[in-house]
Amino acid sequence: MFFNRKGRPIAKAIVFVCVVYFLFVWFPRSSPAPVKQQKRPGKPISRKDPEPPKDAVHLTKHPELNPVPAHIPLPNGPGSIPRIQFDFPPESPEDRTERVRKQEAVKSAFLHAWNGYKDHAWLRDEVAPTSGQFEDTFSGWGATLVDSLDALVIMGLDDELELALEALNEIDFTTTTSREVNVFEIVIRYMGGFLAAHDLTNGKHPILLKKAVELGEMIFNAFDTPNRMPQMRWNWAKSARGEGIWASPRTSLAEIASLTVEFTRLTQLTKDPKYFDAVQRITNNLQEGQATTRLPGMWPTFINAEKLRFEDTSFSVGGCADSAYEYFPKEHILLGGKTDQYQKMYADAIETIKKKVIFRAMTKDADRRALFAADVYVLRGGDSQSLRYAPDHLKCFMGGMVALGAKVFNRPDDMPIARGLTDGCVWAYDVTPTGVMPESFRVSACENIDVCPWDQNKWFADIIGRHIELDEERQRAQQKVDAQRLPPGITDIRDPSYSLRPEALESLFIMYRITGDKSLQDAAWRMFQNIEKATRTKFGHSSIADVRDKEPKLKDKMESFWLAETLKYLYLIFSEPNHISLDEYVLSTEAHPFKRPTGPS
Template sequence: MPLIRPRSSAGIALITILLLLVYLWTSSTSITSPTTPSPPLWRTPDYESYFWTTLPINYPPKEIRPLPTSSPLKFPKIQSPPPSESPSALKTRLSRQAAIKSVFSKCWASYKRHAWKADELAPVSGSRKNPFGGWAATLVDSLDTLWLMGMKPEFDEAVAAASSIDFTTTDLAEVNVFETTIRYLGGFLSAHDLSGDARLLRKAVEVGEMLYRAFDTPNRMPITRWDIHAAMAGKKQVAPAGLLVAEIGSLSMEFTRLSMLTRDPKWFDAVQHITEGMASQQNSTALPGLWPLVVSAQDQVFNVGDAFTLGAMADSVYEYLPKMSALTGGQLPIYREMYEAAMAAALKHNLFRPMTPTNEDILVSGSVKAENGVVTLDPQGQHLVCFLGGLLTLGGKLFGRQQDLDAARRLVDGCVWTYKALPRGIMPETFYMLPCPSSTCAWDEQSWKKGVLDRAKKNADEASLPDADAVIARDRLPKGFTSIPDRRYILRPEAIESVFVSYRATADPSLVEAAWDMFTAINATTSTRLANSAVWDVTLPMDKDAGMADSMESFWMGETLKYFYLVFADWDEVSLDEWVFNTEAHPLRRLLP
């Protein structure tokens, strides 16, 4: 029924004339309007002439699978309700957050002054280093941190500088595709997702076009340590026969997000090809559910080998399984299936409860060997494997796996305990502990000392060894540790990463205090006149020199300080129910229903 009914034929005629005029006007405008949609903002006129888009492909894919089009799933919430906060607690939180921002600002100012557009600042000497292509790794890694910390003028200046990075030239003979993906591609995508700045998506596309050429092999498997100059010259290349599983299995998030944003599925197709190969062989390894440390891209063999770890050189291949589910809204069930199979094996074989003098109910993740059906645990802990507590928290929440959540908290507590156990309050790079017997876990001083001596015998001439007490004194071993082979702290983020994720999932205030203790301990030991430096020996007491290594990798500003800052941020700042972090702590928007 019309809202206004004409009262005469003259009214009807007038309305008819008006409708005719509107029709003629809209018709004329449609004729002069473009008949095809405008190109996306990232696709500039220079795109077609960009070197990496013009370089011929020697082995084009036979077909490119499209992005999934099913409706995203509604996952359970990851974050708990926000904790209550008194005025005094709010004041404390904001002052701590400001202290962390102050450290970042100091590092950023020194990087700008001494190493602008280099990969890294040397934080003691003030010199510059270029281990990641010379494409300003610290600058790109820090873009989203600048945004999150509200440093908008610095962010704008950094984006302008990043826009001029030339990904067609480098002094490196070989490019690490994994590191380039997580730092550069992940950095640009995250900063774009946060800010909406189209320039950042353009740079992500430039990096993506370059990295796509690393897949130009007969079987479309990537060359992870890539002779980029041979590729630029158009030479045919072959994927390697032996490579680390993390380097081939940890490209999925960034490549998929790039395809989601550009609607060009070629990047998604490239990494999904890897995923399907790994999934098909996951349960035929010597330790079904886990992949061996070294695999073959050339032969597409992912199930031959006897060493299995969730630590260094394998970590992010497992990390990306639930994160890909979150990123894509659960449209690809294969990632949940792979995660659940992997964690079933890891919880059974890799995790152990160490004997501690206070009988802490904690877990550490070690490595295992599987030979002839016999699985042997190597109880080496790593700072890097502290990411696992956060991963299991995420997977446990997404997929409703209480066993994962139980193990996750004990792993997080294990990393916090290890920080506190060292004299400087900082965990070393690697260490050994004594696994508890299956029946009990009461502290036994003599068993610990025997473990110290047994570990020492593996690394020295038995006849020349002192007794256990002498080894403990010589190696400065806190009670519970049987060996600390790598005493460095290299500004790693993994422990605070899991504390952050666990805090958002539980709202447990003890985690906030643990985070603050970790930050103050790290800054007290690593602070230099210019920034912060990796140190050689965290087993030394505070009155001794830990030895500055004059190294500050880009992850210090891109990951470690970002996670510390977010622990003390507002509860909904980068909510884990809306964002998912890549392995370089770059938050990417999740696909939500």
Template sequence: MIRRPYRTVVSNPQNRNLIVACVICLTLFYLLRFADDSALESVALERYMNSGASSSQPLKVVKSSVDWGKVEYRYPPGTITPLPRGSARRLPQIQHSFATESASEAQIRQDRRLAVLERTRKDWNSYRKYAWKRDALLPLSAKGRDQFSGWAATLVDSLDTLWIMGLKEEFDEAVAAVAEIDFGRSTTGSVNIFETTIRYLGAASAARKGNRTRRPHIWRFNTKHRMPVDMMDFEAAKRGIGLNVEYQVVSASPGTLTMEMARLSQITGDSKYYDAISRVVDLFHEGQNNTALPGLFPMYVSMKNRDVTSGAVFTLAGCADSLYEYFPKMHALLGGLEAKYETLTRGFLKAAKEHLFFRPMLPDNADILISGNVNILPDGESSLDPESEHLACFIGGTFALAGRLLNSEEDVEVGAKLARGCAYAYKAFPTGLMPERFNMVICEDKKNCKWDENKWIEGRSKRPEWREHLPRGFTTAKDPRYILRPEAIESVFYLWRITGQKEWQDYAWDMFQAVANGTETQHASAAVLDVTIAKGDLPHEDYMESFWIAETLKYFYLAFSRPDLIDLDKYVLNTEAHPFLRHT
């Protein structure tokens, strides 16, 4: 019945053209108005996660046993440095402009992502069953363990992963459990500031709920010169007693507070958190060109003496890594409104390329880069040690991110070579897993590097840790473990989102298959004790760090998600992969 009048209308050519024109206009309107809304995976996820009641039971919130707001400072801050405000600068686009994927490409991607989701669900269920509200799961013995003050590190750390993966029931249950944590009590006398900041404050800030954990974090700065402590005496902090700053700490410790404290000020509108870290940033900014390697900072610094220049060991790996990671990320988080972070970023990029990166000599002459360490000799000369570690694998992603933010394609390409270097190290070993720490042989010429068997033999002969079964090109696997670390897939994820090149998704899939196979145990994923031998069942360590779900599995999942999910032009991720909204 409805077809007859329709036919009557379109039988007239003039009417037919009018209808076609209307259909085209309506289609264009729909695409322009709604394509970036309902078609976006991030929008669909948000609608789903916010649909229906969060729980059939009201949320039970445990009131903190300490009213941090009533604790008085021994050393009040004085004049407050305000959080940069106003409209953000128009920074360059970070993410590649992706074309629509084909049906076959979408199916492959979705199948891979489903494999990551299933692994996450298995590990989360084991944590829930055997280690609920504990800091970490012991996957072999099916027990829990506390290491970070008994504040349920895995529970808190995993919140945004559960959200991103659309695990609604698990997320709602986890939120209810987090609400019962009393951050006024600690199972340890001293609280590790670095670890608790990136996990707890990072997770709370990503959820835009900084009020839940914000109070204890400001007390780390209750010191004579308002420099942060590394380990906070919890009882002294609760009583407002002035804290004693350690003589020497790793540079990453004070340097990895900036994003979390700045984001807390953005959320609350209270500049005191940003003010607290501004003095630390000023110290690094003023000292950047006064070190033995201008642009870089020594591995160890003294907050007590306000000295960030005197050390003789330089690295981008453990002990220093996230100090550098946060320079470009703070530039993005603040919308480019604080020039110091751009200066710090440019300085370290230039110096790292000059002093820390080397091309390793390899049998297939692969054109990759590895990040090493530099020691300053008594005569003032620098010596590059071709030792690297899994923690250093973040630098490929950071370089590519900084390159995009600063319009430097050279730095994006350097980041790609660094990320390929870590992917190469994964594939070089028979398990498909990269060891925690290893050594290689440096190419004298980065542009022209041919394999020299004799030179490799000479290099390995100087290393007592060399073993005959190691892959050619490697002279040691000093620490042969894989402990579920995220840094390699982190960089692969960034290079995928920044370049749009399919090779990065293939790298991610190869890595995930190796990681999933190597870490598999009855209950959950476990660290591998030796990745250099693939005979029989791999030996495992009875431990699953909170960063496994918080970071490693999240990055794998995002590598196989549509690029609008945690869009890097909208979010910046902290060193524990918690996404913070960028200032606009």
């Protein structure tokens, strides 16, 4: 029997009703699918060697060869620190929504890089973000893990923090394959990470201070020299055998002068005076020599720590010198203003820096006051000086330092300089094809720091090193511009790479917290987006070879400061202002926040 066309829809409807009735009435019903609960992340696979390698050296405790007769105590006189942060007004709902959106984007980038490390380099120093391999660059004690501890707290990543805390017992600071231990890097990354996480969690996790003390006991051996100046590239094997060591006849200013904040905080927390004593002896020697250098007020980039001589000819606030100056206002804050020593040293240094080092770069945007710091070379007697107008990324901390010093030491006239130094580094980001600043370059320097109109001929002259008089000289300059892809104002790019550095964002963070200027947040967001686009890889974010390439070559390198500093500063720029307030914390040179003491020492 065949249904006609009109009857087919009726039959189909009857069949459909029967099927539905059967499924929903007679067919046994299953329970609804449970809502998935967020699970604690699984324990990462350790990449640490199960047994120490055969070439590892174990450091055992030996009696001090050069003990001090008495310890220098923490200062206990009266002191106070002026308010630092801007008095921020209430935030509108629209502004909050936009700010949180940006903050979450930064947090997402952090988790991407953290998971790459966690999955492929757990308990090693660094993950190679492109290949997924690992490497040990700082004695193999898990630099990225420890350096990132406080960032996990700041970003509210509690489960990730628990995993990290569980792993800390596997770190043995008495054993390494390194024959030479970089004291500065170990202190700022490891000790800073432990102490900041301890302070941020109000001592809730005893393992953090325990490991900081273990590290302090170990690294203290590097100070056992005849003049108590530390051997900054410490011959670990010699100390392991109980043999004597000496301070280096050539050590960088930054390395030897940038231990004060970490060691002072360790003394404040443990009440053990030896750590503050150790760094205060360095400070006293620096102050004694400050007026005797070839550029009085500043110290040469390299000093003779063995003989305590400051005779070198090169002066800079860039690499190998930077954090020495940064730590004067920060140590003053951490000590509660109870001594004026660091204020005096800062004042003498910043006056010389303002007169001899800071200059303005000529830019096409004449309203943009782009300030930078030059390198200075001084012949014996100081009669002959030469300047190299060579900005580099490491110098970009200067804007934040000068702003902090202006507030803490009541130097309001320095604030425009701080803003100009910050704006200079933002300009250096904005003018490249990737929107990312190169490691180091040279610029045309203005003759007048206040008035500086754009002059194409001057730019060309600076590029070729001679006055432009002929068309062929102009053509030669243009050829160099084209060959090196030089943005207007830049005369040479010495190192076009970008190493995920934080210094420019550090200054933006401090300037924003001090001034409340939202344009600084805009600049930070622009920089973050450009960095993320240029550096993101499968297992994290990578240093890049050339910021002039729109699709730059990746170098498969992600240092721990990408998580510990760069992304942390970005996150804090988009945090509520009272989150890690500058009136409650001092941030170390590795961006580790230490709680400012409120009571007697």
